[in-house]
Amino acid sequence: MDLKIKSKSFMAIMGQSGSGKTTLLHVLGCLHKPSSGVYKLDGINVSSLNDNQLSGIRNSKIGFIFQKFNLLNGYNIVKNVELPLQYMGIEKAERKERAIKILEKVGLKDRLKHKPSELSGGQVQRVAIARALVTNPAIILGDEMTGNLDSATSIEIMELMVQLHDEGSTIIYVTHSEEMGKYANEIIWMSDGKRIIDHK
Amino acid sequence: MNILELIKIGIEGLLVHKVRSMLSILGIIFGVASVAAVLSIVGGARKEVLRKMEALGTNNIIISKKDWEEKVDRQKELRRITSGLSLRDAEDLKNKIKGLDVVAPYTLARANILINDNPMQVNTYGVTGDYKKTLNFNLKEGRFISEFDNFSHSKVCVIEENLIKKLKDKISINEFISIDHDYYLIVGIIKSKDFGDDNSEIKDLQSNNQKVYIPLETSLRFISRSFLDPEIDGITLKVKNVPDLKKISLEADQILKKNHHLKEDSKEKDFNILIAVDLVKNFESTQNIFNWVLGCSAGISLLVGGIGIMNIMLANVSERKREIGVRLSIGATQKDILFQFVFESAGLGVLGGFLGLILGILLTEIIKMQSGMPTYFSYWGAALAIFISVFDACIFGTYPAWKASKLDPVEALNDD
Structure with a gap:
């Protein structure tokens, strides 16, 4: 597959189950190395990096939003959002300040001391979005990020993504829902691991 | 990420799973408690021997009459x-x-x-003026028994300071006390010293620091009430050179056997000869046994506690795969994950060590109360117990931590 994604893109990757869209997202997010070929992110040839270097890339350049939210239930939401900054080596006070600021931005100002289990699905996904944004990553990757939410909440989340894109974020997300795909500026359709159609 | 942050993450991991953490350290707690208890018993025994050595005097040979309580027939025969x-x-x-x-x-x-x-009832020693030279004590007030006291059968006495302390009463020299209905003038008070518990072969020599000394001749005349070649209870010999102790004790043995019409090679005697070196030898052989017990107990504790920790940590890694996946996906390196779990293990070790130590101290006190065994809890022992526990936890926690660090982030994230 030959794919170039420009900075500040807002792209949806769509396709049926097993089409390879999540695998592509994992390669883009440096969770997997491509089995062949080259993947360059911000000019860095990611394919040649070792596991620790890939961790560094994931930490500084990528923000993930998952379908199952993947927050740590033992921590409150501020601590959850702080985590990537902690691995970045940022001091506690700054971490907290940045986490709170970003949580305020996603509308969770009043829920700072809550744990994920004490929030609604939409709120939890907002926390996940805050965690993805807190490091100012080059790309935000979403994997079926509205898959576990009802339609109204899904619309809320997608509108937030649109707002983030308008503010300059590069967003690539995988979805099997055409409704959700419509929010993107570009859509690539995949089948059997191949890119078949692009929409703009 | 720096070490301090990793330690913090490790501790947070423990706090999030409090119940599991507590259960996982039970093995370590009991292990450390048993090591601490054995260490304090060995420590107590060592201290006891040292105190007795000090009581005996390192260059003294104590000859005492044999206690025949359990062999009355044999005593009659020897008599x-x-x-x-x-x-x-x-x-x-x-x-x-x-x-x-x-x-x-x-x-x-x-x-x-x-x-x-x-x-009150106390041990009353009839002694000569030389007796003072065989003991390590200082006078608080007055003087010790003199040769003149002996010569003149004076009714004077020297008492231990502890005796006064026990009475919680004030008494000083130049006052009288009654001993077996006779009045004795106190001429000296001995500064008390801790000679340890009264439970061994020297019990009748240096026992409980509540002794009264009177002149030997006075004792023979008024307390033992025997006049012609009377039987005495012991003879303390102080040698000039410590290396001669063994040789002189053998010579004394031969002389006494001859005097008592016993055969040179006879093992049945009506007296005992005790030197401090013998005490040390006895202790060393006992300590060897204790060292083995301690070694085995520590080894088993290490193994049981360690396996407990490894077991729980493996379960932890297995149940927290998704968390590991999340951490890896947001930027944790393999090293970060490895150290997080090693520090969690170490944290369990520290906690288990401290709780085990507290239990060990309680156990030691119970043993002391029930058996009267002397115990001594040293800081060194406490540090060793904690170190063993942390070391154990780190060693046995490394494999689960390594396993966690090698997880594939995507597989870990997909774990249900």
Whole structure:
């Protein structure tokens, strides 16, 4: 597959189950190395990096939003959002300040001391979005990020993504829902691991 | 990420899973408790021996009459040929053995005393003036028994400071106390020293720091009430050179056997000879056994506690795969994950170590109360117990931590 994604893109990757869209997202997010070929992110040839270097890339350049939210239930939401900054080596006070600021931005100002289990699905996904944004990553990757939410909440989340894109974020997300795909500026359709159609 | 942050993450991990953490350290707690208890028993035994050595005096040989409580028939048999230790024996030893500094015969009797109308039973020693040279004590007030006191059968006494402390009463020199209904003038008070518990072969020598000393001749006349070649309870020999202790004790053994009409190679004797070196040898052999017990107990504790921790940590890694996946996906390196779990293990070790130590101290106190065994809990022992626990937890926690660090982030994220 030959794919170039420009900075500040807002792209949806769509396709049926097993089409390879999540695998592509994992390669883009440096969770997997491509089995062949080259993947360059911000000019860095990611394919040649070792596991620790890939961790560094994931930490500084990528923000993930998952379908199952993947927050740590033992921590409150501020601590959850702080985590990537902690691995970045940022001091506690700054971490907290940045986490709170970003949580305020996603509308969770009043829920700072809550744990994920004490929030609604939409709120939890907002926390996940805050965690993805807190490091100012080059790309935000979403994997079926509205898959576990009802339609109204899904619309809320997608509108937030649109707002983030308008503010300059590069967003690539995988979805099997055409409704959700419509929010993107570009859509690539995949089948059997191949890119078949692009929409703009 | 720096070490401090990783330690913090490790501790947070423990706090999030409090119940599991507590259960996982039970093995370590009991292990450390048993190691701590054994260490304090060995420590107590060592301290006891050292105290007794000090009480005996390192260059003293203590000859005491044999306690025949359990072999009355044998005693009767021996009594037909010997009349026990006597002043003549003391004189013989003094004349025949070279290298002796002091020969101090003594009698020992339980006597009823009355101090300021407070009655009590104490060990009363009849001693000569030389007896002071065989013991390591200092006078708080007054003087010790003199040769003149002996010569003149004076009714004077020297008492231990502890005796006064026990009575919680004020008494000083130049006052009278009653010993077996006779009045004795206090001429000296001995500064008390801790000689340890009264539970061994030297119990009748240096026992409980509540002793009363009177002149030997006075004791023979008024307390033992024997006049012709009377039996005494012991003879303390102080040698000039410590290396001669063994040789002189053998010489004394031969002289006394001869005096008591016993065969040279006879093992049945009516006296015991004790030197501090023997005490140390006895202790060393006992300590060897204790060392083995300690080693085995520590080894088993290490293994059981370690396996417990490894087991729980493996379960932890397995149940927290998704968390590991999340951490890896947001930027944790393999090293970060490895250290997070190693520090969690170490945290369990520290916690288990401290709780085990507290339990060990309680256990030690119970043993002490129930058996009367001397115990001594050292800081060194405490540090060792904690170190063992942390070391153990780190060693056994490394494999699960390594396994966690090697997880594939995507597989870990997909774990249900």
